[in-house]
Amino acid sequence: MLASSPLSTSSTSATIMRKPTLIQRSFGQAGHLWVHTVLCLYAVIALFPIALILINSVKTRNAIFEGPMALPTAETLTFAGFQKVLAGTHFLLYFGNSLAVTVAALFLIVLFGAMAAWALTEYRFFGNRALNFFIAIGIMIPIRLGTVSILQLVVALDLINTRTALVLVYTAQGLPLAVMILSEFMRQIPGELKDAARCDGVGELSIFFRVILPLLRPAIATVAVFTMIPAWNDLWFPLILAPGEDTRTVTLGVQQFIGQYATDWNSVLAALSMAVIPVLLLYMAFSRQLIRGLTSGAVK
Structure with a gap:
């Protein structure tokens, strides 16, 4: 009979040791x-x-x-609350204002955030680290601390009671987080992919829009969710910058049903039910991309 080799014996022992026991499987x-x-x-x-x-x-x-x-x-x-909200108020106008402001802000946040992240991760220049630190400070310091200065600037630019003021504020509010998230994703893109495109004569702008952006879908979904909710639910800046009847948002429009001595709870809850629909649709549409974006890079 042939004696078993030490190599086969050790591999068999290693296999047995790697095989989980019943207790390990139970745990x-x-x-x-x-x-x-x-x-x-x-x-x-x-x-x-x-x-x-x-x-x-x-x-x-x-x-x-x-x-x-x-x-x-x-x-x-x-359904008296829904009837009162739809027939007795300008709720559809408020809903449209919130939708327009949020979509415009999301577009600018994703576009400028991706461009800034591309510049910070792809190119090395003087002040790169300082600019990254400055963007990180924008995440740590709440934008509401600068409300007085923002109001003065909006008045000086003659943008008071306009949706443009809200779009600019929400864009500035969401850009730091967007740049940080997109920068981490861009660092995971292989450099060989970009070098191959450059060797084929593709310009930097085409590389950004045709190669990089399609690969950032999970990150863009993550940015969209994390920046849409604060903008959609915000009451502070619409109350200060755009309290007019034509520029009110959903959250500001709901306040008309809340009085000092009495509150029309049917109308308040009906308005909130209709206001929560876009957020739920966003989660259902981007849930898969959101999970991929949150878990990307968690394991190797």
Whole structure:
């Protein structure tokens, strides 16, 4: 009989050692179960306020206070809040203002953020690190601290009560985070890909728009979600810069149903239900890209 070689014996022993035992598999399954339980609990907590708003938006005022977590019945079901919001106010105008401001700001944030990230990661120039540090400061310092200076600048530019003022403010607010996120993604793009395009005679602008931007879809989805929500839900700057009837946003328009002594909760909840629709659609449309963007680079 042939004696087994030491190499085969060691490889067999290594295989046996690498094979997980029953206890290890049990702990692994328990760990996965615990992680899924925590995530499901967090999802329930995050979705509970949205579900509560949707449920109470189609209930009478008395039913809202008597049983806020109860489902509407035949006696408590009513669409009076939606009828009052759509027929008695300029809600569609407010909705259009919010949509126009948010979409314009997102476009500028993605465009300028990607261009700035491309310049900071691709080219080496004097002040590169200082500019990166300056952008990082823009993330740490809230833009609301400069409200007085922003208001003075908007008045000097004669942009008060215009949607343009809101677009510029939201663009400045979202650019630092967008530059940081897009810069990290651009550093992961192989340099050989860009060098090959340059060898083929492709210009820098064409490389940016035709090669780099298509590869940044997960990062762009991440930037869109993280910058849309603060702009869509903002009440501070619309109240200060664009409080006029023609330039009001959704969040500012909802305030007319909240009085000092009484609040029309049916109308408030109905307006909030319609206002939350774009955010939900954004998450459903970009959920896959968002997850890829958040987890990219987490593992090697």
